[in-house]
Amino acid sequence: MRPVIIGSGMGGLTIGLILKKNNLNPIIFEKNNHYGGSFWSYKVKRYQVDTGLHMLTRGSTGELPVLMKKYISKNIFKGNFVDQKAYEFHLRNKHDNLPGNLKEILNFRILEKEDRKAFVKMLLHFLRITRKGTNFKGSTYDHVKKYIKSKDMLYFLNSLSWMCNGCSIKEGSLSRFVDMFIRQRELSLGYIMKHLSRTRGFEEDWYPKGGLKKVPELFVNQGLDVKTKSKVSKIVIKNNEVKGVKIGNKVYKTDLVIHDGLVKDLKKMTNNKIKIKTPKYDEYKAITIWLGFKKKVANWKRVSKLRIQESLDAPHWGAFVTDFDRSLAPKNHQLFGMSSILHKNKREMIKEMKQSIEILIPEYEKYLDMEHIQIVRAEKTLQKKNNNIFTLPEQKTNIKGLYIVGTDTKGWGNGGTLCADSANRCWNFIRKDYKYKK
Numbered sequence: 001m002r003p004v005i006i007g008s009g010m011g012g013l014t015i016g017l018i019l020k021k022n023n024l025n026p027i028i029f030e031k032n033n034h035y036g037g038s039f040w041s042y043k044v045k046r047y048q049v050d051t052g053l054h055m056l057t058r059g060s061t062g063e064l065p066v067l068m069k070k071y072i073s074k075n076i077f078k079g080n081f082v083d084q085k086a087y088e089f090h091l092r093n094k095h096d097n098l099p100g101n102l103k104e105i106l107n108f109r110i111l112e113k114e115d116r117k118a119f120v121k122m123l124l125h126f127l128r129i130t131r132k133g134t135n136f137k138g139s140t141y142d143h144v145k146k147y148i149k150s151k152d153m154l155y156f157l158n159s160l161s162w163m164c165n166g167c168s169i170k171e172g173s174l175s176r177f178v179d180m181f182i183r184q185r186e187l188s189l190g191y192i193m194k195h196l197s198r199t200r201g202f203e204e205d206w207y208p209k210g211g212l213k214k215v216p217e218l219f220v221n222q223g224l225d226v227k228t229k230s231k232v233s234k235i236v237i238k239n240n241e242v243k244g245v246k247i248g249n250k251v252y253k254t255d256l257v258i259h260d261g262l263v264k265d266l267k268k269m270t271n272n273k274i275k276i277k278t279p280k281y282d283e284y285k286a287i288t289i290w291l292g293f294k295k296k297v298a299n300w301k302r303v304s305k306l307r308i309q310e311s312l313d314a315p316h317w318g319a320f321v322t323d324f325d326r327s328l329a330p331k332n333h334q335l336f337g338m339s340s341i342l343h344k345n346k347r348e349m350i351k352e353m354k355q356s357i358e359i360l361i362p363e364y365e366k367y368l369d370m371e372h373i374q375i376v377r378a379e380k381t382l383q384k385k386n387n388n389i390f391t392l393p394e395q396k397t398n399i400k401g402l403y404i405v406g407t408d409t410k411g412w413g414n415g416g417t418l419c420a421d422s423a424n425r426c427w428n429f430i431r432k433d434y435k436y437k438k
């Protein structure tokens, strides 16, 4: 029988690709009329916009790129992705690139000298606690407050918290914050030395040529069988074993199901047979202002810019996606996106984000050709201090043949990286349970 994957987000597609390359020909059922979940793009006028401003993070070491290199092509980045040069952070009248090594941290113009030293001490503290295997209880702020001696340091660290956790430093989980700087499984002395002496930013971010939807396309082009407009309403279980899935009136027989929808939906889909700790769901939406310009209004040279707020509010992150792929807008036009987390009144957020755009691109309104406001779910759930990698559910469930993947399951990283990590974990369980060879 063919394994069934419910949902074709990056969680479903990554486990789908692993199964396919291990000769287990899966079938993927997707309720929407397109695959990719949040990794998707669509047309607005003659512009192609993405589902939020997106970059593929951790080009060399992240789980998603590593998985693509292993199963699609070693040279996947060549011709398919374009690198982002830097994140330029702005705070009042100060701006500088996000530092990627010790020298850059010690010269980082957003922070005063004492704060830069405290930043290095904080990173050393992270190295110590990850080596000791701390339980990461409490918020990021609880752990780093002793390094915060000025408001600018607080605002800077808070903006990093929003970037990785989707919430403020006082709410966000420490595990993800630490993971942003230090990869758990690479904590060798060699790695640390390499990390501290690197010349590029601490993250290598890449944009897919062809827009965000290019990423799921690369997966599906490997021969993945995705049936769109196919909502799975029930998972058929007998004697605690998976027997099939129900789509409309039909039952598709299978003994292996991997679910990439919301974990909380599983209670209903299994008639309460699943015994799983449901994650705490927080409403977590991203707001993006997409702007099309009828002429070239700025040359950011593949640098994206982030405005830090002088409060605990979310920063505003903007980039010209046409810097990475000119074909996303009509000839000689530019396509710009600015994203943030929707954490207050929508009108107020739009007003504030537009003020940021005006500062970064003066008189931008003169050249406007298209404006599109987009509000989407960013991840399935936020990782907060009490809802993090240590409390999210494992990929294996109590029902034989039922597994889960995606961003409300256990794993390191966020977004696409977390999806791929959850798929790797899921495959490890399946391999053991079914005694598949590597």
Ligand SMILES: Cc1cc2nc3c(=O)[nH]c(=O)nc-3n(C[C@H](O)[C@H](O)[C@H](O)COP(=O)(O)OP(=O)(O)OC[C@H]3O[C@@H](n4cnc5c(N)ncnc54)[C@H](O)[C@@H]3O)c2cc1C
Pocket: 006, 007, 008, 009, 010, 011, 012, 029, 030, 031, 032, 035, 036, 037, 038, 039, 051, 052, 053, 054, 055, 056, 057, 230, 231, 232, 233, 260, 261, 262, 286, 287, 288, 339, 376, 377, 378, 379, 380, 405, 406, 407, 408, 414, 415, 416, 417, 419
């Ligand atoms: C503004 C914004 C910026 C982001 N930036 C980044 C970034 O820079 N880098 C990054 O890596 N990530 C980023 N992300 C996050 C990333 O897009 C998501 O975390 C990730 O795509 C989620 O994948 P998923 O598979 O967990 O869930 P989803 O994408 O939600 O996929 C789940 C799929 O399952 C389907 N489904 C659910 N229930 C059923 C059912 N019963 N039957 C059939 N199908 C079903 C859904 O239709 C959906 O297609 C960003 C997100 C946003 C919104």
